[in-house]
Amino acid sequence: MKKTILPIALFTIAAILQSCNSSDMNNESGLKEVQSADNQMVKHKQEQLVTKEDSIFQFRKESYEKLSVHEKNVRALKAVLASQKENLKTVYEEKMADIEQQNLILKQRLETFGENGTEAWENFKVEFNNDMEKLGEAVSDLTAMSSNKLSSRRP
Numbered sequence: 001m002k003k004t005i006l007p008i009a010l011f012t013i014a015a016i017l018q019s020c021n022s023s024d025m026n027n028e029s030g031l032k033e034v035q036s037a038d039n040q041m042v043k044h045k046q047e048q049l050v051t052k053e054d055s056i057f058q059f060r061k062e063s064y065e066k067l068s069v070h071e072k073n074v075r076a077l078k079a080v081l082a083s084q085k086e087n088l089k090t091v092y093e094e095k096m097a098d099i100e101q102q103n104l105i106l107k108q109r110l111e112t113f114g115e116n117g118t119e120a121w122e123n124f125k126v127e128f129n130n131d132m133e134k135l136g137e138a139v140s141d142l143t144a145m146s147s148n149k150l151s152s153r154r155p
């Protein structure tokens with residue numbers, strides 16, 4: 001009987017050791033999968049950050065270009081008004097000063113926007129675009145109004 005217990009005990013010990021070894025292999029495989037998932041998540045977050053940074057850069061570039069066009073239009077209008085009568089110049093100079101101030105405020109907002117979360121960035125873009133559109137309309141209205149008044153004053 002002792003002879004039969006010994007092989008059974010050895011077999012049982014071998015089976016236990018084998019299952020522990022198999023469990024370790026499964027743990028190693030699971031650990032590799034978790035590390036791979038972590039790496040993929042980090043890579044995805046980095047890609048999102050790069051995409052967001054590219055979006056911010058592109059938006060700022062386009063906005064600066066629009067603001068520059070507004071500045072050029074105001075300068076051109078000032079040049080035209082320089083040769084006009086004082087009462088006409090005064091009215092337009094006040095409106096141009098207001099437009100220049102709004103243009104400056106938009107530039108400052110664009111420069112100081114902190115790169116917060118994606119939702120904050122999207123809200124900023126919508127708000128900024130609305131303000132930019134209003135400014136563009138003000139510049140267009142001023143230019144059209146001045147063209148009409150200046151052309152009607154000519155003999």
